[in-house]
Amino acid sequence: MTPPIAVGLSAVIVAADGRAPYALATQHADGAAGLPHGRFDPKGHRTFELGLREWVRAQTGFEPGYVEQLYTFGDLGRELPQAELGDAPSGARLISVGYLGLTPERTDISAFDAVWRDWYRHFPWEDHRAGRPALIDQTLAPALRAWAARGGRQDATRLARLQLAFGLDGQPWVEERTLERYELLYEAGLATEANRERDRKPFPLPVSALGEPMISDHRRILATAIGRLRGKIKYRPVVFELMPERFTLLELQKVVESLLGLSLHKQNFRRSLDRSGLLVGLGQTTQATGGRPAELFRFRREALREGNVSGVQTPRS
Amino acid sequence: MTPPIAVGLSAVIVAADGRAPYALATQHADGAAGLPHGRFDPKGHRTFELGLREWVRAQTGFEPGYVEQLYTFGDLGRELPQAELGDAPSGARLISVGYLGLTPERTDISAFDAVWRDWYRHFPWEDHRAGRPALIDQTLAPALRAWAARGGRQDATRLARLQLAFGLDGQPWVEERTLERYELLYEAGLATEANRERDRKPFPLPVSALGEPMISDHRRILATAIGRLRGKIKYRPVVFELMPERFTLLELQKVVESLLGLSLHKQNFRRSLDRSGLLVGLGQTTQATGGRPAELFRFRREALREGNVSGVQTPRS
DNA sequence: CCACTTTATGCTCAAGATGAGCACAAGCAG
DNA sequence: CTGCTTGTGCTCATCTTGAGCATAAAGTGG
Numbered sequence A, B: 001m002t003p004p005i006a007v008g009l010s011a012v013i014v015a016a017d018g019r020a021p022y023a024l025a026t027q028h029a030d031g032a033a034g035l036p037h038g039r040f041d042p043k044g045h046r047t048f049e050l051g052l053r054e055w056v057r058a059q060t061g062f063e064p065g066y067v068e069q070l071y072t073f074g075d076l077g078r079e080l081p082q083a084e085l086g087d088a089p090s091g092a093r094l095i096s097v098g099y100l101g102l103t104p105e106r107t108d109i110s111a112f113d114a115v116w117r118d119w120y121r122h123f124p125w126e127d128h129r130a131g132r133p134a135l136i137d138q139t140l141a142p143a144l145r146a147w148a149a150r151g152g153r154q155d156a157t158r159l160a161r162l163q164l165a166f167g168l169d170g171q172p173w174v175e176e177r178t179l180e181r182y183e184l185l186y187e188a189g190l191a192t193e194a195n196r197e198r199d200r201k202p203f204p205l206p207v208s209a210l211g212e213p214m215i216s217d218h219r220r221i222l223a224t225a226i227g228r229l230r231g232k233i234k235y236r237p238v239v240f241e242l243m244p245e246r247f248t249l250l251e252l253q254k255v256v257e258s259l260l261g262l263s264l265h266k267q268n269f270r271r272s273l274d275r276s277g278l279l280v281g282l283g284q285t286t287q288a289t290g291g292r293p294a295e296l297f298r299f300r301r302e303a304l305r306e307g308n309v310s311g312v313q314t315p316r317s
Numbered sequence C: 001c002c003a004c005t006t007t008a009t010g011c012t013c014a015a016g017a018t019g020a021g022c023a024c025a026a027g028c029a030g
Numbered sequence D: 001c002t003g004c005t006t007g008t009g010c011t012c013a014t015c016t017t018g019a020g021c022a023t024a025a026a027g028t029g030g
Helices: A048-060 A134-149 A152-166 A175-187 A192-198 A218-235 A249-260 A266-276 B048-060 B134-149 B152-166 B178-187 B192-198 B218-235 B249-260 B266-276
Strands: A005-016 A021-027 A037-039 A066-073 A093-102 A114-118 A246-248 A279-286 A294-299 B005-016 B021-027 B037-039 B066-073 B093-102 B114-118 B246-248 B279-286 B294-299
Touching (some): A005 A218, A021 A218, A021 A249, A037 A048, A093 A218, A152 A175, A246 A279, A266 A279, B005 B048, B005 B218, B093 B218, B134 B152, B152 B178, B218 B249, B246 B249, B249 B266
Antiparallel strands (some): A005 A021, B246 B294, B279 B294
16 A cells, blocks of 8 residues: 655745845744745646645745746655644655745735745855855864765765855855755754654754754755756746835845845946847936935846846856 | 646657758658657656656657757647557646757657657748748748737837847848747647647648648647747757768758758858867768768867867858 | 045046857767 | 768857946035
8 A cells, every 4th residue: 555645835025224134034833934835636636736826825925926847856754744744644755845926025024934045044155245155164064075075985975066156265155055064054954954754863063053954844945946947047047936016226235246146347237238129217316225325227128028038147257 | 735746858869860850750640740758757756857767768769969958838728638648647638858969869769659750841931951841931921820810909019029030120030040930820720730729720721831730749849849949049059969980061051050940151150160179071082972072070069078179160152 | 725534436547257159079860 | 083971170250257446416514
């Protein structure tokens, strides 16, 4: 007799302002954070996406706009612990389909047990806007190298993976590799979730370095979302799904920077936008910025219909 | 009582030579082609990927190398018809996880009911190596435009989608949009599969224009694979998974061209490879090419460990 | 009003990448 | 030897990119 299969739908709903990118999160009893999620209903849900929207709405009162599928996780041992299964038949095999959603404003969701959380709380090593975080080389790298050294024959492979993922030993930091980095930490037992599931003691490193865990495999899904979004803004004009109707170039840059976790070269950033034809100047200015008033721009949605589908360039500073 | 869920695993296993790209396909009773596939076993399969490998092996005697997940389809109405379900509980809701696999050689699979099929038999409009196929503008476009015109209020949207997808009215042809094109044909009732499922008569256009259908949603999965691969070879060195150990630059170019369905500028193609550092010249030459002997090259696998992970440039001719 | 800070924006310059194509090399077939 | 076929080197104009200087236009404290 094969066990039944249950499909979980989880959503990473992203919003951003100049300071940080946020993911919509639910608060759980023990203080743990989770993503809005629920079970796919084979009877009631015609498509995954419709099911997902329903769950997000129910749990956060929020109606997501742009949505795309991320990945489907099915490996044994990393699914939802039994207790959180809700109405799933016990003993069911759990599969997890992750989605990414984008929204221009952090809607008020206070009526629900939901909050907008700065995603770097879960991934402190991912934010390089103020330079490479010290915790990578001071805390994570030593622990990871020790793990690699324990690998015996896999040694070289592990070390090479670390170098590429975390930009060690002269390798450049590649911001899209968020999932690879998280998976390495997980494999090395440095993700709290890994120890929870293997029934081991937590690793003796502070949360400030390891990041806050999330329930189930939600941090993995969040990592997937971050990596995907970081890659995608470069070749599709998706950042604009996160922007208000009118914005200044610096506001746009700050949002891009917060997503990438990098700081960009200002003049070149605006030059590339100029040439992209994605924006229209509104002729108005705002003085809210502190210095010289900045011109307001609007995303030319028509550009999408014109086949002008490149994203924004990201000239590192 | 909610119906049970069954998960189908399907694989697009790709090989290529100078003439065409091939997908590993199984032959079905009525002559219809399908992808190697089978049900995910919640008990026996620790991960999707392991399950998939098992099914491919069983159905084709073939052991895939490089494998990556493509997409998970779950919409009602496009899954496997009941008859092909095999051992699934009847009335089950079917979910389909597609995978892409790459292999350097077309292994002998004649002992099984499997063949390597030129994927353009299923997508004749996708091969632009000898110029834009006449069937697009002569046969498909008129039928698609008629469908768009029937759209009432969606008219403009439909037309814009067509223009972008098929490069109509001055829009450029973008080779990665394989799935978009197939989905448009499906929506317009021009994919044989659509009529099969809606119980309608087939569209009065020849297979030579509409492409050969496949069982279940396999053509959709194949389209996803083609689009993904076409995009990926540009930013990851994945073509080399399709090449033999030693090859000439023209052989490589022909493979890339066959995948993209485009012809490339020869001198610039080789220049970009020169600079990429992905290849090593072996100092040997082969005369198998017909003209002047060509130098043989090998992929520098070490490049992967060096973070040199760009793909190959594709300078159109 | 002035010096000074802050943000906005224009512009230059060198280096590199890209698109297009000419020219010559080195086999083979007659 | 001639002509055909593929392979390979190289040029040249044009764009793109990375880096940074310089000026504009607000606000602030004297």
